[in-house]
Amino acid sequence: MNLSSKIYVAGHRGLVGSALMRRLTTIPSPSQGEGWGGGESSNGPYTNIITRTHTELDLTDQQAVRAFFEKEQPEYVFLAAAKVGGIHANNTYPAEFIQQNLAIQTNVIHEAWRNNVQRLLFLGSSCIYPKDCPQPIREEYLLTGPLEPTNRAYALAKIAGIEMCWSYNRQYGTRYIAAMPTNLYGPGDNYDLNNSHVLPALIRKMHLAKLAMQGDLAGIMRDEASHGSIPNDIKEMIGLHPNVPITQSSALDPRSPVILWGTGTPRREFLYSDDMADACLFLMNLPNERFTSVLSPQSSVLSTDSPPLVNVGCGEDLSIRELAELVKDVVGFNGNLILDSTKPDGTLRKLMDVSRLGQLGWHSHTALKNGIEKAYSDFQSNRRGT
Numbered sequence: 001m002n003l004s005s006k007i008y009v010a011g012h013r014g015l016v017g018s019a020l021m022r023r024l025t026t027i028p029s030p031s032q033g034e035g036w037g038g039g040e041s042s043n044g045p046y047t048n049i050i051t052r053t054h055t056e057l058d059l060t061d062q063q064a065v066r067a068f069f070e071k072e073q074p075e076y077v078f079l080a081a082a083k084v085g086g087i088h089a090n091n092t093y094p095a096e097f098i099q100q101n102l103a104i105q106t107n108v109i110h111e112a113w114r115n116n117v118q119r120l121l122f123l124g125s126s127c128i129y130p131k132d133c134p135q136p137i138r139e140e141y142l143l144t145g146p147l148e149p150t151n152r153a154y155a156l157a158k159i160a161g162i163e164m165c166w167s168y169n170r171q172y173g174t175r176y177i178a179a180m181p182t183n184l185y186g187p188g189d190n191y192d193l194n195n196s197h198v199l200p201a202l203i204r205k206m207h208l209a210k211l212a213m214q215g216d217l218a219g220i221m222r223d224e225a226s227h228g229s230i231p232n233d234i235k236e237m238i239g240l241h242p243n244v245p246i247t248q249s250s251a252l253d254p255r256s257p258v259i260l261w262g263t264g265t266p267r268r269e270f271l272y273s274d275d276m277a278d279a280c281l282f283l284m285n286l287p288n289e290r291f292t293s294v295l296s297p298q299s300s301v302l303s304t305d306s307p308p309l310v311n312v313g314c315g316e317d318l319s320i321r322e323l324a325e326l327v328k329d330v331v332g333f334n335g336n337l338i339l340d341s342t343k344p345d346g347t348l349r350k351l352m353d354v355s356r357l358g359q360l361g362w363h364s365h366t367a368l369k370n371g372i373e374k375a376y377s378d379f380q381s382n383r384r385g386t
Contacts, residue, residue: 001076001285004048008074010059010108011081012051016123016181018188019277020078024049050074060103069111077112077120078280079105087150087346089195094153101157109164113174119291120176121280122165124158126350127151128180136353139309148347166307169295177294179280182313182352186273186371187378192228199270199372202324203379205234205258206331212238212256213335221246226382257336258328261343264321269313269351272371275364279312282362290360313352314364330372
């Protein structure tokens with residue numbers, strides 16, 4: 001990509017999309033590590049970036065997407081728009097997760113082909129891989145076993161997106177790749193406890209419990225105004241009455257524990273969102289020969305055997321209990337952690353094999369504790385999650 005290339009970022013207000021916007025509009029510092037940048041053309045800032053809010057462009061509307069592409073004619077597309085959520089949201093709203101994600105990616109990928117987009121990067125998720133996948137998870141493990149039931153609808157939608165990129169590459173010679181990140185976190189994350197992922201949920205729970213220990217009812221009210229309503233089980237956890245507005249509650253429990261879903265033994269890998277954004281730019285800026293190696297890992301021609309798929313992660317994981325202890329330290333919560341084994345654990349381990357990306361020359365550079373510190377600082381700025 002040249003600095004003046006016309007680049008469309010779909011989903012620019014989301015976790016990955018906002019990180020992409022920061023990366024595209026910033027010149028990376030040499031101190032940010034060897035992972036940053038994929039060549040001369042990858043240095044920012046880029047000057048011709050296209051964005052649309054959901055109000056301005058509903059990506060599930062086929063005609064609206066067609067009109068947008070025909071008018072704007074982007075050269076490169078980052079498809080980061082998606083309906084996302086944690087275990088609870090995925091398990092509660094499977095119809096919305098499969099319908100909306102299928103519609104978004106179908107419309108964008110098809111219109112990218114119709115309007116001769118040079119390269120497209122489709123963002124997926126590690127949940128595309130089988131529930132009981134060998135560890136670490138390699139790209140070739142796709143479709144080798146049953147999926148995790150709690151997020152099967154979302155995973156199937158993302159698998160369909162990978163297949164769509166692959167199919168258009170094979171039939172039309174397009175250059176579309178699919179990047180599968182591990183669990184992401186960072187600035188602009190979603191802290192709504194009704195549908196957030198595990199790390200932002202832990203940050204907010206620990207923060208609320210810390211405020212309860214301090215007797216800071218005003219701080220809890222500010223938190224609710226900034227990051228969404230506090231569910232009844234969390235109200236009870238910190239000593240407030242369920243189904244009663246916080247303004248009418250006076251009691252806070254200074255002994256408030258933080259309750260963790262499940263046994264705490266499942267292991268997860270986490271990647272800072274700005275690292276993910278840099279990996280995306282790195283991939284989109286690969287020279288043609290190396291880019292083709294992503295499209296067809298086992299062949300110099302477009303492959304019928306291997307999808308254009310690459311894992312993105314840090315290559316290290318930790319248990320949910322270990323993660324909770326790390327968040328506890330960063331937030332400054334001094335209370336107890338309690339495990340609720342009646343709640344689901346989900347997949348027992350999800351560690352990505354990132355050797356394919358490493359062989360191309362990219363590695364993550366943000367240590368987990370440092371990333372959590374940055375995320376907590378952003379959380380405290382009272383910016384409501386997207």
